[in-house]
Amino acid sequence: MALILAYSLRNLLARRLTAALTAGGMALVVFVFAAILMLAEGLERALVDSGSPENAVVLRKGSNSEVQSPVAVAEAAIVESLPGIAAGADGRPLVARELVVLIQLPRRGGEGTSNVTLRGVAERSLRLRPQVRLAAGREPQPGLPEVVVGQGAAQRFAGAGLHEELAFANRTWRVVGLLDAGNTAFDSEIWADADLLLQAFRRRSYSSVLLRLAEPGRLEELRGRLEGDPRLSLEVKREIDYYREQSEATATFLRILGTALAAIFSVGAVVGAMITLYAAVAHRTAEIGILRALGFPRGVILAAFLTEAVFLGLAGGLAGMLAAAGLEALTVSTTNFQTFSEVVFRFRLSGPIALEALGFALLMGLAGGLLPALRAARMNLLEALGRG
DSSP states (O other), X not given: OHHHHHXXXXXXXXXXXXXXXXXXXXXXXXXXXXXXXXXXXXXXXXXXXXXXXXXXXXXXXXXXXXXXXXXXXXXXHHHHTSTTBOBOTTSSBOEEEEEEEEEEEEBXXXXXXXXXXXXXXXXXXXXTOXXXXXXXXXXXXXXXXXXXXXXXXXXXXXXXXXXXXEEETTEEEEEEEEEEOTTSGGGGEEEEEHHHHHHHTTOXXXXXXXXXXXXXXXXXXXXXXXXXXXXXXXXXXXXXXXXXXXXXXXXXXXXXXXXHHHHHHHXXXXXXXXXXXXXXXXXXXXXXXXXXXXXXXXXXXXHHHHHHHHHHHHHHHHHHHHHHHGGGGOEEEEEETTTTEEEEEEOOOOHHHHHHHHHHHHHHHHHHHHHHHHHHHTOOHHXXXXXX
């Protein structure tokens, strides 16, 4: 085995330029494949990390998102009175009635407009989300047209910076604070007083009720009480599960797109590897004949050429992954297909993505090297020595 590895490496080093070009083609494919998977992972992490396993979200039955979910004021009051909800130090339930509305804002630099999630929050909304903190400024005061803006949204939208002003719902709203949400979906949101937003948008119902579970493991009991109450037409989901569902459509689309693009681009990379290794077989006909004359079986020759192909794939895969890893420093945005609002997030490289990308690179190498390796292994001894 050591002899096969040494022989394969020596031959690749002897053809540095063609080997580098072939590995470079594979690296490009791996880069594209890994980048799109990292994009999907980043979106999923941004949304899933927005939720907490200790919290639950109450929505209208059959609603896919808060945007589509009306929760009447009377229903919200009933939810707040249900047992199983944690209480704060003041003895009041840890509950927040929230309103979610989509608004259009112009991007900075005059790059058009985009939908932004405007969240009406209650007094306890920030406390129920410990991953969100005020990075600058202060919280909006109830009853005043003030907002706090996620840092991602503040950077991307005109008028969303600290002490700037936004215009929506026929009013001017002053930005009094910036939110650091730890690269979660809340970095892309704007928060204001929920009751004031109800008036501004002439709404009669909230979008959801966020609550802290007294015992996170007993969600089913709360679900039974809530969904069994004939006065309510609501359902409850663990907050982390709700946000995971929000990411599914877009993340699945990105993964399918990444796989399709990688499959298309890989054809060129496989052909390149095949041409490189066919050329290697042609130039080493005499070597193959000598190896056969020395008693090396066909299987060893087949393994030697396949090892070269694997080395090419591994080199391309590592180079592509190294380039893709640099994308983690970038912040991008996309549209969440569930809410049709813009979400700002980072590329995320995980262990499974790295393994998938490297496995894909090795598969490309093997696919490109199989036919040339078979040709080398099947070469006639006398014919090979005669050509030499």
